[in-house]
Amino acid sequence: MLTKKQKTFNWVLAVFLLLLSIFFLFPVIWMLANSFKPDAAITADMNSVAAFIPPALNGNYFENYITILTDTNFLRYMLNTLGYAALLIVLGVIVNGLAGYALAKINFPFRDQWLLIIMMLLIVPTETVITIHFLIIAKAGLLNTVIGYVLPMIVNPFNIFLFRQVFVSLPDDVYEAAQLDFCSPVKYFFTMVLPMSKTVVATVSVFTFLGVWNDYLWPSLVFTSSDLLTAQIGLNSITSNDNTTMGQTLAVITLITIPVIIIYALFSKQIVEGVTSTGSKEG
Amino acid sequence: MSFIEFKHIGKKYAGADKNSVSDFNLEINEKEFIAFVGPSGCGKSTTLRMVAGFEEITEGDLYIDGKKVNETAPRDRGIAMVFQNYALYPHMTVEKNIGYGLKNMKMPADQIKKKVDWAIDILGLQEFRYRKPKNLSGGQRQRVALGRAIVKNQKVFLMDEPLSNLDAKLRVSMRTEISRLHREMGATTIYVTHDQVEAMTMADRIVIMKEGVIQQVGKPMELYDHPVNKFVAGFIGSPQMNFFDVTVKGKEVTFKDGNKLTLPEAIINKLNGREGEMTLGIRGEDLKMDAQNLELYKENKMRAVITDTEVMGNENNLYFQFGGCQAVARVSKYEISQVGDEIEFVFMPSKIHFFDKETEVNYL
Numbered sequence: 321m322l323t324k325k326q327k328t329f330n331w332v333l334a335v336f337l338l339l340l341s342i343f344f345l346f347p348v349i350w351m352l353a354n355s356f357k358p359d360a361a362i363t364a365d366m367n368s369v370a371a372f373i374p375p376a377l378n379g380n381y382f383e384n385y386i387t388i389l390t391d392t393n394f395l396r397y398m399l400n401t402l403g404y405a406a407l408l409i410v411l412g413v414i415v416n417g418l419a420g421y422a423l424a425k426i427n428f429p430f431r432d433q434w435l436l437i438i439m440m441l442l443i444v445p446t447e448t449v450i451t452i453h454f455l456i457i458a459k460a461g462l463l464n465t466v467i468g469y470v471l472p473m474i475v476n477p478f479n480i481f482l483f484r485q486v487f488v489s490l491p492d493d494v495y496e497a498a499q500l501d502f503c504s505p506v507k508y509f510f511t512m513v514l515p516m517s518k519t520v521v522a523t524v525s526v527f528t529f530l531g532v533w534n535d536y537l538w539p540s541l542v543f544t545s546s547d548l549l550t551a552q553i554g555l556n557s558i559t560s561n562d563n564t565t566m567g568q569t570l571a572v573i574t575l576i577t578i579p580v581i582i583i584y585a586l587f588s589k590q591i592v593e594g595v596t597s598t599g600s601k602e603g
Numbered sequence: 604m605s606f607i608e609f610k611h612i613g614k615k616y617a618g619a620d621k622n623s624v625s626d627f628n629l630e631i632n633e634k635e636f637i638a639f640v641g642p643s644g645c646g647k648s649t650t651l652r653m654v655a656g657f658e659e660i661t662e663g664d665l666y667i668d669g670k671k672v673n674e675t676a677p678r679d680r681g682i683a684m685v686f687q688n689y690a691l692y693p694h695m696t697v698e699k700n701i702g703y704g705l706k707n708m709k710m711p712a713d714q715i716k717k718k719v720d721w722a723i724d725i726l727g728l729q730e731f732r733y734r735k736p737k738n739l740s741g742g743q744r745q746r747v748a749l750g751r752a753i754v755k756n757q758k759v760f761l762m763d764e765p766l767s768n769l770d771a772k773l774r775v776s777m778r779t780e781i782s783r784l785h786r787e788m789g790a791t792t793i794y795v796t797h798d799q800v801e802a803m804t805m806a807d808r809i810v811i812m813k814e815g816v817i818q819q820v821g822k823p824m825e826l827y828d829h830p831v832n833k834f835v836a837g838f839i840g841s842p843q844m845n846f847f848d849v850t851v852k853g854k855e856v857t858f859k860d861g862n863k864l865t866l867p868e869a870i871i872n873k874l875n876g877r878e879g880e881m882t883l884g885i886r887g888e889d890l891k892m893d894a895q896n897l898e899l900y901k902e903n904k905m906r907a908v909i910t911d912t913e914v915m916g917n918e919n920n921l922y923f924q925f926g927g928c929q930a931v932a933r934v935s936k937y938e939i940s941q942v943g944d945e946i947e948f949v950f951m952p953s954k955i956h957f958f959d960k961e962t963e964v965n966y967l
Contacts, residue, residue: 493690496657499677500684501704501751515694 355570384571397554405532409525411474420483441477454541469542479524486520522590606633606791613662614649623649624815636785638794638806646815647795683752684761689744691736698732701750722750742773760792799839811835833963836884847926849883859927864903867952873967882958887933889954900949909944
């Protein structure tokens, strides 16, 4: 039972946090409000509260968005990225999941040492190995291909570790029961282990999606063809174009933010669980 | 011909100093219900898991239906198993849990449905058919686990403490249910339990184990009436058999507190000249307090003061200090005594056991 003092403190804290969150939301609100305005209106409103207020309906409400979606390839880039994310989610869950399962449940020589090595890989920044990835992919003749882009991104030590942490607590007798039910080890993984570990599958999927969606460096190295570009690179090329207006820039930034917001809204539970279950956070 | 045969089976875990199971020899007949009983860590579950194929057999040979199965995969041994923690598939409904094995056996869908319907019917799971395990009680989950085992028509049933997670009342009803299923199915069953009541009430034969070694194999009443050693005598029966440190000299038994008992000729003959310090064992119900027995064995009448009582409903357990230790007598509910009452009792001579002080072997 909370005392009156504690209740008052909780209220004060809630109000303070609310104000703080509004403060952090200001740039987002500003971006959203101005993405619907022509450049002249943005400049006019710049030094007033109106900068945070969307324009009244005047018929040209979505002009910036329509321009971005019709005059540029941005929609294509978004769809490309969604496709890569879907592919990497499927492959990532299978490959990292199987590795995590082996580290959790199968006894093989030097298993713990393997786990240690994989955990050590967590501290290696992606940027340090990207040159090697690039050279290998270039040598294999896979530059500017989807395979070349996807291949180095499938294996993820963080996801292997995440899967391993969850699989280690799965009861062994379910596997034994499944064996007596004529279930093969591979079938067991796909029909039992993954459905029993929906939370970690969701967490890994969300992290993979966010990773692919926000990645700039690797796709900018692999892709040269405009047909294969990702949304982040598309964003850069659109915003760095001299003909792009401020309103259009804000519209394209808003568009690229929408999927991330949707994912966070739908899977915030999984993201929090994923972070807390490992005691770490992917950068 | 025996259906399951254990020949010098042993199990030693890597890095362990000694065997978890040693020189286990046993023949189980077809359709027999056999219970492995013993305290925690006695090797009963390990032995069962070796039969299932989940533990490697490190010594000896195991035969099922005439075939050596040491190296055979669990799925090819023709066994079904019920696990202590049910081991249900949490994301599947009752119906799917039961039918999963049949589906993997590539049985036609209509036959799967027929078999699942049959199992659901005889286990009374109709209203839970579409529920997932998390929405079932312990007893219902155990019935699903049983259903999953029985639909596959396997030759051997293995049950690893299947009732240990259930409450006392449910355990009794599930005991009856498992016995009924065994009668109807006729599968050879190995049942592991640490509860001697389950073993006594359900099994055709009981195997008592201690520290990985078989102590005695026999029918329930054989073990109860003729335990081969003090461990079996103490393990089977509730309340536990009374044990007294005594000195035997000729016909006379002297208890630590100075009480004396004269043995009949028949027991002296069975002792075959053995004398000296030994352990006398007698079950609570063989300490008699009724007038008829007090008169019959009046030369050996003993006295003690009740220190505690347990009213069981159908009978009473009376605790008292005697022979230097606490003893218990099981008397009918009509023989009412209070704490502090002095009682007279006699030992039923034919029910007395004598155990070696060192080896604990039963002399009689």
